[in-house]
Amino acid sequence: MDVEWAPPGIDTSLPHSARMYDYWIGGKDNFAADRAMGDAFAAAIPSIRTMAQENRAFMHRVVRYLTGEAGIRQFLDIGTGIPTRPNVHEIAQAIAPQTRVAYVDHDPIVLVHARALMVSGTEGETVYLDADLREPGKILADPDLTATLDLERPVGLLLIAILMLMADEDDPWEKVATLLDALPSGSYVAITHPGLDFDPEAMGGIATAANQGGMTLVPRVRDDVARFFADWELVEPGVVPVMAWHPEGTPPADPNGAYYWSGVARKR
Ligand SMILES: C[S@@+](CC[C@H](N)C(=O)[O-])C[C@H]1O[C@@H](n2cnc3c(N)ncnc32)[C@H](O)[C@@H]1O
Secondary structure: OOOOOOOOOOOOOOOOHHHHHHHHOOOOOOOHHHHHHHHHHHHHOOOHHHHHHHHHHHHHHHHHHHHHOOOOOEEEEEOOOOOOOOOHHHHHHHHOOOOEEEEEEOOHHHHHOHHHHOOOOOOOEEEEEEOOOOOHHHHHHOHHHHHHOOOOOOOEEEEEOOHHHOOHHHOHHHHHHHHHHHOOOOOEEEEEEEEHHHOHHHHHHHHHHHHHOOOOOOOEOHHHHHHHHOOOEEOOOOOEEHHHOOOOOOOOOOHHHOOEEEEEEEOO
16 A cells, blocks of 8 residues: 555556656655556666666756857746756756746646745746646746746747657647747757667567556657757757767767757757
């Protein structure tokens, strides 16, 4: 029996991506079903924890790049996950204290922890929206979002490890296109996505295990991930394994060690 405390609205009998991810990166906001599915994934792909950690490290690098080199001062982070320091605003505001961040997630456990995301530095601002990527129009029109971000000025859109949680039938490309169309020239989008082509058998195996456990998980091939960027201009080196995107320090011995595609693009 699962005797762990869970906030209202959370069905702890089903595994959930945010809590499995929290488990892999060493957090405490996960339940028995999340850990069981997390371990099943790890049996298929022993490097799954490294994948989660490398994905998170990409988020750190890309927020530093966008704030530092690209001069972005406002972020829209959809699929925020359970807060884990440093969060987007902590990284960005360390470089530019006036940075504003709108966080979006649809998981009740992320909502429970949202206060940790609202502790902005005094010059900047953060907001949390309990909203769904499948309804991008609602996100863009949300009064809390429009009170925090100026959509006439460049935005850094983060879609980090979220798009694989949407089935093809939900047309994630169309949902992303709606967001890209709404952002002004000079905006950036950063995406990571588990790659089927790194190891089709293992990645296919975790997708099947996830589906059997009631979760949608769709690893995709590089071309399908590249389509999310539409006609935006890819920042060098393009769509590459996550460990190969602007590595810091010694370049990784095996950049294919984490099965995630990643890329960053700018609206012309
Ligand atoms: C694997 S976590 C990634 C967390 C964070 N972006 C990172 O990379 O460290 C994916 C997050 O996306 C959220 N998510 C999944 N589908 C979503 C949807 N349709 N709308 C909003 N959030 C969603 C999940 O609740 C979860 O918190």
